[in-house]
Amino acid sequence: MRKLGVCLALTGATVWLTGCGMQFGGSSSSSSSSRGGIAVVDLDKVAAETGKSIEMKEAFELQQNSWKQALVKAEVDLNAQLQTKVKDLGEDATDDAKREVAQFRLNASNNLAKAQNLAGATLTKYQQDQIAKYRTEVKPILQEVAAKRGLSVVIPKNEGLLLAVDPGVDITDDVIKAYRERKPAPTAAPAPAASQAASKPAAAPTRTAAKETDAEAKK
Numbered sequence: 603m604r605k606l607g608v609c610l611a612l613t614g615a616t617v618w619l620t621g622c623g624m625q626f627g628g629s630s631s632s633s634s635s636s637r638g639g640i641a642v643v644d645l646d647k648v649a650a651e652t653g654k655s656i657e658m659k660e661a662f663e664l665q666q667n668s669w670k671q672a673l674v675k676a677e678v679d680l681n682a683q684l685q686t687k688v689k690d691l692g693e694d695a696t697d698d699a700k701r702e703v704a705q706f707r708l709n710a711s712n713n714l715a716k717a718q719n720l721a722g723a724t725l726t727k728y729q730q731d732q733i734a735k736y737r738t739e740v741k742p743i744l745q746e747v748a749a750k751r752g753l754s755v756v757i758p759k760n761e762g763l764l765l766a767v768d769p770g771v772d773i774t775d776d777v778i779k780a781y782r783e784r785k786p787a788p789t790a791a792p793a794p795a796a797s798q799a800a801s802k803p804a805a806a807p808t809r810t811a812a813k814e815t816d817a818e819a820k821k
Contacts, residue, residue: 641755
């Protein structure tokens with residue numbers, strides 16, 4: 603029997619914030635017709651220097667580890683059931699009994715795939731929610747800092763698109779300073795729902811049943 607590959611097909615937690623400036627890009631407008639111009643901000647740098655990137659990374663890893671533990675526990679429990687069924691067959695097992703065990707193994711393999719898919723979808727949504735929350739927190743600061751300089755549009759700094767940036771329109775440092783002054787106190791991450799979800803029959807994996815899918819799970 604091959605060992606279950608519990609590694610989820612997700613973006614690595616150590617790099618999941620890379621390029622978040624592209625995702626966090628926002629804009630603001632001014633009611634004053636005399637205002638105009640574009641401000642540039644490096645939101646990756648803002649997140650890194652205010653501790654926000656670490657906060658989101660740690661919260662994500664908490665959720666990820668909870669899912670991994672739940673999947674391993676479900677695997678062990680179901681594998682024990684499978685071993686019991688195989689042992690009970692004995693040497694004189696009927697064809698019907700053998701088919702029953704084979705079906706059990708097939709169902710377990712399908713359940714593993716469902717559990718991994720559920721984990722992946724849940725963690726992806728959690729990651730997106732964290733990014734959206736950060737955007738909500740930083741947007742008013744971007745608007746305020748840009749307005750003080752008479753700028754009405756804020757775009758994320760991206761060297762692949764912006765070949766040259768006037769230092770006078772780069773508001774990154776001012777945003778970092780302002781964000782530090784009013785950054786909300788860290789909130790506790792919601793209790794992971796992985797244990798309950800992975801323990802359901804439809805999502806219970808098994809080591810034996812994962813033989814055929816182990817190679818794919820390690821990719």
